[in-house]
Amino acid sequence: MTDMSTTPAGEYEAQLGDYFALLKPRVMQLVVFTAVVGMLAAPVSVHPIVGFASILFVAIGAGASGALNMWWDADIDAIMRRTQNRPIPSGRVQPKEALAIGVALSGLSVMMLGLAANLLAAGMLLFTILFYAVFYSMWLKRATPQNIVIGGAAGAFPPVIGWIIATGSFSIEAWLMFALIFMWTPPHFWALALFMRNDYDDAKVPMLTVTHGRRATRRHILGYTVLLVIVAVGTGFTAIGGPIYLVTSAILNGMFLLGAIRIWQRDEDDSEADNFQVERKFFRLSLWYLFLHFGAILVEATLRSYGLGGWA
Incomplete structure (x- = not known):
């Protein structure tokens, strides 16, 4: 769980790039790509504007998951060399900011995907965010050596969401x-x-x-x-x-x-x-x-x- 004591002291005015890094853009790229493939592989065509908007909101949902994950894992991110330079442990973004961004983007992405595509796609996006941020990040990751096996499902849902955007069904x-x-x-x-x-x-x-x-x-x-x-x-x-x-x-x-x-x-x-x-x-x-x-x-x-x- 996030520990404020792990965040370096000192004043720092966060830049736009710091907030963008909070969304895990590299993970977001994979989410967007697989969601696009899922949508285009479906037997039902999607209007380009609807498709673009839907994938945009899926990307925002993925970013929200990343922000919530970084908020929760700030304490261990500060210890691990691979993650020490992330926005929160490096002191560039405060934990409360990350939490607020994650929650706000989660609500926005789910609501807008429901309007752009359909409620089933929005429901699956909400489930994916909760699965990654709560079930995996807050519980599995620190509870079992099978964390990545079960938690890996969160990263596997985007093509399913893409398919549902096009077809409205599984x-x-x-x-x-x-x-x-x-x-x-x-x-x-x-x-x-x-x-x-x-x-x-x-x-x-x-x-x-x-x-x-x-x-x-x-x-x-x-x-x-x-x-x-x-x-x-x-x-x-x-x-x-x-x-x-x-x-x-x-x-x-x-x-x-x-x-x-x-x-x-x-x-x-x-x-x-x-x-x-x-x-x-x-x-x-x-x-x-x-x-x-x-x-x-x-x-x-x-x-x-x-x-x-x-x-x-």
């Missing part, structure tokens, strides 16, 4: 996109945790690397990667897949599985000597992995709109 295709992000999240974050373990140790966050050790974490990465491969490649044979997606997925998943196997085979005695280069490479690959999968879904959707894509 479908198996939307949940396949959800599953793709959900299964990708644990290997992605556990690889990061392997070479950032001291941060989680110092902050007393029960990441799997802290509670069960690096060897168990590597086994979990391999296990989840195998499940991810099944979901990702299998999606290629569905209505949102197609030849381009399937080829892209086959190549990416071959590389990803090989990387997970190399992590699993790692010798603990060599961990410090090679500076976790295997884990770093796997983590960088994971960033491209998700982007290219959703990019392929978008390409297939675009081709289908011209009667060229998919398996038809």
Whole structure:
């Protein structure tokens, strides 16, 4: 929980960029991209103005979640090297400001998405914000080593919201996109945790690397990667897949599985000597992995709109 004592003393007049950083713009980019893909992959077209406005409000909702997360986690962000320069622990933004911004943007984004698109999309956005800010940030993150597994669902909802913006309903295709992000999240974050373990140790966050050790974490990465491969490649044979997606997925998943196997085979005695280069490479690959999968879904959707894509 946020502790005012962790915020450096001293006067500082926050700049616009400080408030923007509070919204986690890098995470927002992924949210926007996957939501756009979910909307465009749907079998129902959306008016460009409605689509733009809807995605804008989804982005604002994602930013609100980021602000609430930073408000709550300011105490551990001040301890971890990776997060010490965030707006609150660095003293550029005060905790009360972050809380106010998060709450205000949450209400604004949900209300406006309901007006721009439909109430189901707005409800899903509200659920996503609450899931990330309350269920994950305030409870799971500090309570269980499975925090990132369950909490990863928050980052997997945007394509579902995008699909609902277009169709006003759920479908198996939307949940396949959800599953793709959900299964990708644990290997992605556990690889990061392997070479950032001291941060989680110092902050007393029960990441799997802290509670069960690096060897168990590597086994979990391999296990989840195998499940991810099944979901990702299998999606290629569905209505949102197609030849381009399937080829892209086959190549990416071959590389990803090989990387997970190399992590699993790692010798603990060599961990410090090679500076976790295997884990770093796997983590960088994971960033491209998700982007290219959703990019392929978008390409297939675009081709289908011209009667060229998919398996038809």
